[in-house]
Amino acid sequence: MKCKICNSKNIKIVYCGKIRKGGLGKYTKQDVSMYQCQECQVIWHEQTEKNVEDYYESSAYRKSLEGGSEIDKFYELHDKETMAKFTYTGTECFRHKIVADIGCGGGAFLDFLKGVAKEIIAIEPSVQYREIMEQKGYYTYPYAIEAIKKWKDKIEVITSFDVIEHVEKPVQFLNEINQLLANDGKAIIGTPSDAPVMRAVLGEIYEKRLLFSTQHLWVFAEKNLKLMARQAGFTKIEVRHFQRYGLNNLIGWLKEQRACGEQNYFFVTNTMNEVWKAELSEKGIADYIVLYLEK
Ligand SMILES: [Zn+2]
Incomplete structure (x- = not known):
């Protein structure tokens, strides 16, 4: 077996057992091996749905994840993620720009850019969500590769959050982003x-x-993300770490031994929470990684 990112043959099994299948509390029937490349640190499994593209285009995927794909349910779940996304992107890079979001779902993030961006390109495999975004006046495509004909070298800001870990060929995914990006453009790609x-x-x-789930084909780290970005043709590559979950979340996990969101413990102050997040981010041991890429 060879690492699909760096070709190293130095691979170890780091976990073997049931993994999450869809939302919380649902698991595979079979044990799944998780492999890690000892060279570039990437972790992956080989338990892919037979046809990944068909799967993401279907409502079965959202249903398995969120229990339904109705648009209001989508906004209810995802509008609250927008603040975090703006901490990764800032707000100043979008005004009067041609902006694309890849894997944008029902466009929760794009809706907040609508007032400032010049053009909005919504890239999302789900047919149902694309119809809704077309009604909003966004250019829509199921995959980045289909946007290349019209937008090659033209998009000034490309964002993609929580998508690359679902993609079978992540280097190709980054290369398509490279092709879409204008010469002075910036891509901001986030992954857990x-x-x-x-x-x-x-x-x-x-x-x-x-952590390990059938829908996440990969768990990336700084080293392999930088390597893939270079392979995809980017020359200016920066990585930043962000801690999304607070101290309350950790304590909840320790107490309940399962995910229970951000519980409020009376002894965890806002300051403690903010310091916790800032320290993990600073040390590069946070739960989220963001790539900042230029051509
Ligand atoms: Zn590797």
Whole structure:
């Protein structure tokens, strides 16, 4: 077996057992092996749905994840993620720009850019969501490759959050983004890390219940993300770490041994929470990684 990112043959199995299938609390029937390349650190499994593209285009995918794909349910779940996305992007890069979001779902993030961006391109495999975004006046495409004909070298800001870990060929995915990007454009790509603190304190409990899942084909780290970005043709590559979940979340996990969101514990102050997040981000051991790419 060879690493699909760096070709190294130095691969180890880091987990073997049931993994999450769809939303929380649902697991595979069979044990799944998680492999890690000892060279570039990428973690993956080979338990792919037979045809990944058909699967993401169907409502079965959203249903397995969120229990339904009705648009209001989507906004209810995803509007609250917008603040975090703006902490990764800032607000100043979007005004009067041609902007695309890849894997945008029902366009929760794009809706907040509508007032400032010049053009909005919504890239999303789900047919149902695309219809809704067409009605909003966005250019829509199921996959980035289909947008290349019209938008090659033209898009000034490309965002994509929580998508690359679902993609079978992540280098190709980044290369398509490279092709779409204008010469002075910027791509901002976010993906969950392996949450090293959670793995350190919870081990297989966290790995089985949350981290490893059939829908995430990969768990990336700074080293392999930078390598893939270079392979995809980017020359200016920066990585930043962000801690999404607070101290309340960790304590909830330790108490309940399962995901229970951000519980409010009376002894965890806002300051403690903010310091916790800032320290993990600073040390590069946070739960989210963002790539900043220019051609
Ligand atoms: Zn590797």
